[in-house]
Amino acid sequence: MEFEIRKIRSPQGRRKLTREREEYFRLMDQGFSSMEACRIVGINYRTGKRWRNGSAPNKAKKKGAPPVRRPAVPPSGVSRYLREDERIHIADRVREKASIREIARELGRAPSTISREIRRNRHPTNGQYRPHAAQARADARRPRPKPSKIGQNPELRAYIQEHLHKRWSPEQIVQSLRRSFPERAEMHVCHETIYQALYVQGCGELRRELAKALRTGRAMRKPRRLAQQRQPRYSAPMVMISERPAEADDRAVPGHWEGDCIVGKNGSSAIGTLVERTTRYVMLVHLPIDRSAKRMRDALVEIMAILPAHLKRSLTWDQGSEMGRHHEFSVAADMPVYFCDPASPWQRGSNENTNGLLRQYFPKGTDLSVHTGDQLDAVAAELNSRPRKTLNWDTPAQRLSRLLAAALESEAS
Structure with missing residues (x-):
């Protein structure tokens, strides 16, 4: 195409590029996307956006210039849509x-x-x-927006709202719909449809307050941020995650755990979180007073004592100060501890995901010391009874019970 690569790449001012502008709008009329039209013409996509929408000649002015009118060029050539x-x-x-x-x-x-x-x-x-x-x-x-399935189907809308109140994620709801209504296509939606019904202003398919039942509790989408730096390494020797057995990486062998803390208001209260990598089974550590290294050591020893030996193969933690006595825990629980690299939360991905789930029950900025051990057990039981996509929609409790049953059968034989 004539304008596939512009010969003159120097700035030409606001009123230049007349032929390029005409070619850009001709491609847009044919159905090309703005990004593709800009690539073919040889302009920056911001230039194309400014041509379409108009722009203020002076940033100090509040009103922008009116959009530039597209030339009336009949569509020709290959279009995005069939003619x-x-x-x-x-x-x-x-x-x-x-x-x-x-x-x-x-x-x-x-x-x-x-x-x-x-x-x-x-x-x-x-x-x-x-x-x-x-x-x-x-x-x-072709016209947009189109009426949503959720807005047109009261039964579907009621089902989604009921399970959002139960703190199910949209993807869990979608899979449950497909299993509960396998022959009814009108009850099948994708999880993005549910998110759109919650996030897009003015849709009205789902009540806005239901957004609080999502993992983040946000009514709007938010871009991800860079991770904060972790605490410095301890003075005591650590065994890094690079030395962890390879069997822990592929999650084929159960008994490898990931751990961390969620912190309450002003950092004065905390709850320890433990996730088994194979089954995603969750256990919560009660820390009613503080998260000092001594209290964390004692609490972890106590909770790990209930596990059989074959489910205590390793524990992976970040470099938080609460694990300052990790070597004492390893001896007492007969369980090695491995540490993630600084600022690398993805090395404990299952645990980070679980911490996000727990924030539905224990919001940031609240006092976590008011929760009793029984309340923590109830929350863990509710999480362990949720279907998980990564488990082929089994629950963590089901997977763990199968492992324990298999271990008992092998001992009996």
């Missing part, structure tokens, strides 16, 4: 019994585009492909 003349050609060739690939080759389209066009826009009763009716159906489907 009516292409649909007429498809209809003629279908009547002549031409193959899908042959039609696609003649139009310069992908075979899947032709196949999908015929399948979606043919007559619903007799199956004939009529080009003008197909064009009308395509035009009717």
Whole structure:
């Protein structure tokens, strides 16, 4: 194309690039995306955005300039969407019994585009492909926004709202819908549809207060931030995660745990969290007074004492000060401790995910010392009874019970 690579790349000012502007709008009228049109013309995507929407000539002014009018150029060439003349050609060739690939080759389209066009826009009763009716159906489907499944189906909306109140994630709800209503397509949605119903202002499919039941509790999406730096290494020798047995990495062998703390208001209260890597089983450590190294050591020794030996293969922690007596814990619990690299929370991914789940029950900035050990056990039991995608929608409790049953059978034999 003539403007595929611009010959002159130097700045040309606000009123220059006339031919490039006309070519950009011609491509947009053909159905190209703005990003693709900018690439073909050879301009920055911000320039294309400014041409489409207009911009303020002076940043101090509050009102922007009116959008630039697109030139009335009839669409030609290959467009993102099929044109009516292409649909007429498809209809003629279908009547002549031409193959899908042959039609696609003649139009310069992908075979899947032709196949999908015929399948979606043919007559619903007799199956004939009529080009003008197909064009009308395509035009009717194109306008946005479209009515949502959730907004049109009260039964689906009630099911989603009920499970959001139970603190299920949208993806868990989606999989439960598919298992509960396998033959009813109107009850199947993707998890992004649920997020859109919650986040997009003015949709109204789901009540706005239900956003508080999501993991983050946010009513708007938020970009991820850089991780904060971890505490410095201890003076006592540490064994780093690079020396952890390889069997822990692929999660095939149970008994390898990840641990951390969630901290309460002003850092004065905390709850220890433990996650088994294979089953994602959660245990919570009660720390009613503080999270000093001594109290953490004693609490971990106590909670690990309830586990059988084959489920105490290793513990992976970050470099927080609460593990200052890790060597004493290793001796008392007969369980090696491995430490993550600084500022590397992804090395304990299961535990970080669990901490996010727990913030639904223990929000940031609250006093965690008011929760009793029984309350922590109840929260852990609720998490362990949730279906998990990574477990093929089994629950952590089910996976752990199978491991324990298998161990008992092997001992008996």
